[in-house]
Amino acid sequence: MPQTSHIAVEVNGVKREADVEPRLLLVHFLRENLGLTGSHIGCDTTSCGACTVLLDDKAMKSCTVLAVQADGRKVMTVEGLGGHGKLDPVQEGFVAEHGLQCGFCTPGMVISAYALLQENPDPTEDDIRTAISGNICRCTGYEKIIESVKHAAKARRRRRT
Amino acid sequence: MEVTFEGEEQDPDVRFVRGTGKYVDDIKLEGMLHLHVVRSPYARARVLSVSGGITGNELKATMESVGEDAGGKSAVSFPALSASYVNYVGQPVAAVLGLDRYDAADKAEEVDVQYEPLRPVIDPEKALASEPIHPGMENNLVAAAELGKEFEVKAPIEIEETLRMTRISPNPMETKGMVAVYDGSNLTVYASTQSPFSWREGLASSLGLKEESVRVVQMDTGGGFGSKGGIYPEYVVAAYAAMKTKRPVKWSETRYENILSTNMGRGVRGKMKVYADREGKLKGLKADILVDVGAYPLGGGGWTARWIASQLVGPYSVPRAYATAKAVLTNKVNMGPYRGAGRPEAAFFMERMMDRLADETGVDAAEVRLRNATSRRTTSPLGMEAPPSKQLFMKALRAFKYSSRKKKENVGLSFFMLIPAAYGGESAKLAVKGGRVKVWMGGSSHGQRHDVFAKSLVSEELGIPQDVIDFQHTDTRSISGGVGSWGSRTAILGGGAIVEASRSLKAAAKKKLGKKYSPARLLEGEYEAEAFFKPKDLLNTLGANMASARLTKEGNAVVDEVVSFYDAGKVLNPFMLESQITGGVAQGIGEIMYEQAIYSEDGQLLTASIADTGVIHATEMPKSVVMTAASRSTLPHGAKGVGESPTIGVPPAATRALEVLLGRRFTTLPIEPEKLWATDVAGVKEVRVR
Numbered sequence: 001m002p003q004t005s006h007i008a009v010e011v012n013g014v015k016r017e018a019d020v021e022p023r024l025l026l027v028h029f030l031r032e033n034l035g036l037t038g039s040h041i042g043c044d045t046t047s048c049g050a051c052t053v054l055l056d057d058k059a060m061k062s063c064t065v066l067a068v069q070a071d072g073r074k075v076m077t078v079e080g081l082g083g084h085g086k087l088d089p090v091q092e093g094f095v096a097e098h099g100l101q102c103g104f105c106t107p108g109m110v111i112s113a114y115a116l117l118q119e120n121p122d123p124t125e126d127d128i129r130t131a132i133s134g135n136i137c138r139c140t141g142y143e144k145i146i147e148s149v150k151h152a153a154k155a156r157r158r159r160r161t
Numbered sequence: 162m163e164v165t166f167e168g169e170e171q172d173p174d175v176r177f178v179r180g181t182g183k184y185v186d187d188i189k190l191e192g193m194l195h196l197h198v199v200r201s202p203y204a205r206a207r208v209l210s211v212s213g214g215i216t217g218n219e220l221k222a223t224m225e226s227v228g229e230d231a232g233g234k235s236a237v238s239f240p241a242l243s244a245s246y247v248n249y250v251g252q253p254v255a256a257v258l259g260l261d262r263y264d265a266a267d268k269a270e271e272v273d274v275q276y277e278p279l280r281p282v283i284d285p286e287k288a289l290a291s292e293p294i295h296p297g298m299e300n301n302l303v304a305a306a307e308l309g310k311e312f313e314v315k316a317p318i319e320i321e322e323t324l325r326m327t328r329i330s331p332n333p334m335e336t337k338g339m340v341a342v343y344d345g346s347n348l349t350v351y352a353s354t355q356s357p358f359s360w361r362e363g364l365a366s367s368l369g370l371k372e373e374s375v376r377v378v379q380m381d382t383g384g385g386f387g388s389k390g391g392i393y394p395e396y397v398v399a400a401y402a403a404m405k406t407k408r409p410v411k412w413s414e415t416r417y418e419n420i421l422s423t424n425m426g427r428g429v430r431g432k433m434k435v436y437a438d439r440e441g442k443l444k445g446l447k448a449d450i451l452v453d454v455g456a457y458p459l460g461g462g463g464w465t466a467r468w469i470a471s472q473l474v475g476p477y478s479v480p481r482a483y484a485t486a487k488a489v490l491t492n493k494v495n496m497g498p499y500r501g502a503g504r505p506e507a508a509f510f511m512e513r514m515m516d517r518l519a520d521e522t523g524v525d526a527a528e529v530r531l532r533n534a535t536s537r538r539t540t541s542p543l544g545m546e547a548p549p550s551k552q553l554f555m556k557a558l559r560a561f562k563y564s565s566r567k568k569k570e571n572v573g574l575s576f577f578m579l580i581p582a583a584y585g586g587e588s589a590k591l592a593v594k595g596g597r598v599k600v601w602m603g604g605s606s607h608g609q610r611h612d613v614f615a616k617s618l619v620s621e622e623l624g625i626p627q628d629v630i631d632f633q634h635t636d637t638r639s640i641s642g643g644v645g646s647w648g649s650r651t652a653i654l655g656g657g658a659i660v661e662a663s664r665s666l667k668a669a670a671k672k673k674l675g676k677k678y679s680p681a682r683l684l685e686g687e688y689e690a691e692a693f694f695k696p697k698d699l700l701n702t703l704g705a706n707m708a709s710a711r712l713t714k715e716g717n718a719v720v721d722e723v724v725s726f727y728d729a730g731k732v733l734n735p736f737m738l739e740s741q742i743t744g745g746v747a748q749g750i751g752e753i754m755y756e757q758a759i760y761s762e763d764g765q766l767l768t769a770s771i772a773d774t775g776v777i778h779a780t781e782m783p784k785s786v787v788m789t790a791a792s793r794s795t796l797p798h799g800a801k802g803v804g805e806s807p808t809i810g811v812p813p814a815a816t817r818a819l820e821v822l823l824g825r826r827f828t829t830l831p832i833e834p835e836k837l838w839a840t841d842v843a844g845v846k847e848v849r850v851r
Contacts, residue, residue: 021263023263024263028262028263031186031187032189032261035189036180037180037184037186037187038179038180038181039180040184040186040334040335040383041186042334042335042336042383042416042771043415043416043770043771043772044415044416044417044770045416045417045770045771045772047770047771047772048334048416048771050334077180078178078179078180079179079180079181081179082179087175087178087179091178091179094174094178095172095174095175095178098174098610098736098737098740100174100177100178101384101608101609101610101740101741101744102333102334102335102381102382102383102384102607102608103173103174103176103177103182103381103383103608104182104184104333104334104335104383104384105334106177106178106180106182107177107178107180110178128779129779129780129782130779130780132778132779133778133779133780134778135779136334136771136776136778137334137779138332138333138334138384138386138744138747138748138776139334139384139608139744140740140743140744140747141743141744141745141746141747141782141785142747142778142779142782143743143782143784143785144740144743145779146779
């Protein structure tokens with residue numbers, strides 16, 4: 001049997017413990033061990049961003065983080081957004097503006113957009129382009145994704161006031 | 162053991178933003194094993210021995226059917242697992258099973274393969290003179306065609322040019338994958354696919370099964386762009402592994418594997434020669450097309466060269482044309498359809514020549530095109546039918562505000578014909594029960610949201626609200642036949658089938674209910690109708706693009722804006738159409754600026770990560786403006802194809818815009834960023850372009 005390490009990670013607000021191999025990637029831990037299949041794997045070189053999650057509130061590509069590195073830390077995946085059957089404003093923005101087609105890059109895009117708006121509630125179009133430039137979408141040509149983020153930014157500001 | 166879609170959120174957008182889409186790699190079944198494929202590290206080698214895992218000595222299957230190329234059988238047999246010769250880096254030679262992907266990758270260490278490396282054939286232009294890559298063949302030529310008639314003509318303007326479109330990786334964001342389940346007599350496959358029916362046919366024939374005993378279910382599919390229409394060796398191996406072990410088997414490739422082993426698009430050279438008078442009117446066209454089909458001519462290798470040649474004339478009228486077309490084998494992964502599949506090559510070659518013609522004659526680029534467009538339906542000397550084109554191009558120029566923008570900006574134009582893959586027709590099925598209507602299509606979405614137009618057509622035809630309609634995943638068990646989603650065909654053919662099925666369902670209800678018939682009554686009953694729709698009329702349609710280019714303050718030439726003007730017939734959903742086109746614009750821009758597969762002399766793929774392949778990011782996307790000409794087709798719902806239009810029209814228009822900006826002639830795609838740097842920001846015109 002391969003050697004394992006005990007980890008405890010807070011995922012979407014719930015403490016999850018497991019014995020994992022040191023080589024296990026965080027994205028595989030989320031998908032295989034926890035069944036949180038919303039985070040996708042689109043590449044193996046940290047290039048595409050489909051696996052983006054929040055690690056201690058920072059957007060991070062979970063394919064390049066070991067599960068053991070997440071020990072004692074906080075992870076939020078796309079499944080952690082919204083709640084009580086409701087969509088988060090960022091998710092609502094992507095639905096309203098159809099900021100997706102095949103949906104595969106979407107969870108990563110949504111998380112990157114969410115992270116941007118946490119830091120910068122009123123981003124310019126250039127800010128948005130830069131914020132999602134680590135996420136590849138092959139279907140949309142990005143325009144509707146950018147509209148989705150703008151939509152979300154507006155909705156969030158409205159909710160605050 | 163079954164994957165079901167019970168209780169699934171009907172709106173795919175909501176499903177996807179929540180992360181609750183069901184893609185192949187999300188499937189978890191009890192006892193499921195993971196398949197890892199061991200691949201050739203050589204572009205060409207003799208396999209001296211292979212041991213460990215499942216090998217080609219055990220599984221002697223060959224690839225029989227590959228979807229969009231169905232019917233294009235080749236003399237060269239493409240083994241699922243090779244035990245004799247390997248012909249591209251990444252070709253499967255063995256497979257192992259593990260409890261998870263890590264375990265399976267570890268098990269691959271137990272496979273031992275001895276190779277005798279051979280000198281590979283990499284350059285398609287040298288392939289004809291090189292030794293054949295397959296034993297028993299005379300040379301590397303796999304297809305040759307001659308179209309039109311050889312001619313001689315005296316013309317004051319004769320222009321020759323050699324143009325190239327480099328191979329590119331389709332790169333859908335979801336890589337290829339499947340889960341196979343075998344119960345002792347029936348094989349069920351959950352697939353990331355553009356065509357469950359091609360899979361069924363291909364897997365059944367490769368594995369010697371009856372089609373009735375193979376069921377293929379389409380999962381949410383994360384893009385395809387042509388690459389997921391047919392089947393691949395790995396699918397046959399994974400299905401075999403499930404049959405052998407009687408346990409569910411998942412195969413889900415990495416991006417590296419996807420780039421190595423997925424059919425690539427383009428890889429075509431066109432030698433073009435046009436003859437014209439001094440006013441820019443074409444008097445003749447000659448062409449020689451050479452297609453690099455890779456190691457096995459199964460992804461389209463049998464037909465692509467002729468197909469490209471046949472449509473070179475595009476929307477124009479030319480009195481004489483003659484084309485030769487050849488396809489050659491090289492030691493690379495197979496060529497296959499990639500969004501446009503031959504159409505972009507033909508348009509790029511012809512449109513580059515139209516721009517040359519403008520430069521040589523001094524006639525404006527729009528005017529040259531207009532002078533060669535026609536007001537009547539034509540059949541070109543190369544055999545392709547085209548609708549009247551002049552009016553549409555004039556409309557496009559007005560919509561582009563071409564005359565005024567040309568004075569202020571660096572603009573390029575393109576004009577092209579889209580030939581949808583209408584052959585074979587398409588199916589749809591409707592079933593009414595318990596107050597709800599279920600809809601299936603023979604080929605369905607891998608990102609196009611076919612559910613949107615499907616629901617709206619059913620609702621319109623039956624007079625029922627959309628919220629009682631449930632769009633189903635394509636499942637070969639639920640509908641009796643189908644083709645697949647590619648070649649700008651689903652809205653026209655699948656849409657037509659939906660209309661036909663709706664009408665026959667309505668007719669059945671009317672017959673049963675008589676005067677009591679009403680949409681509400683229809684919903685109270687139980688009805689089923691299936692239609693297979695085959696159009697009779699010409700569905701070829703036209704489109705035009707205008708692109709503008711500018712220099713950034715750093716001195717890089719970039720495409721600033723792309724305007725599309727396409728005859729999409731009656732637009733079924735303007736929002737989805739715009740979304741499709743803008744996505745295609747991104748692919749067109751990627752293709753002219755960055756995207757290419759680069760091989761070393763010994764056939765190693767040097768662009769083996771998604772970053773290396775050159776797909777564009779949000780920061781590189783120009784503005785996209787979408788406009789359509791509303792001219793109904795003769796189909797019951799009036800639609801025309803549109804999905805591939807941007808990858809056909811954008812490359813020539815955007816290339817021209819950059820050419821005008823920089824004053825440099827571009828003949829090979831991608832242009833590559835290093836050639837787009839302005840040595841003199843003021844602009845040194847190296848060639849005369851207007």
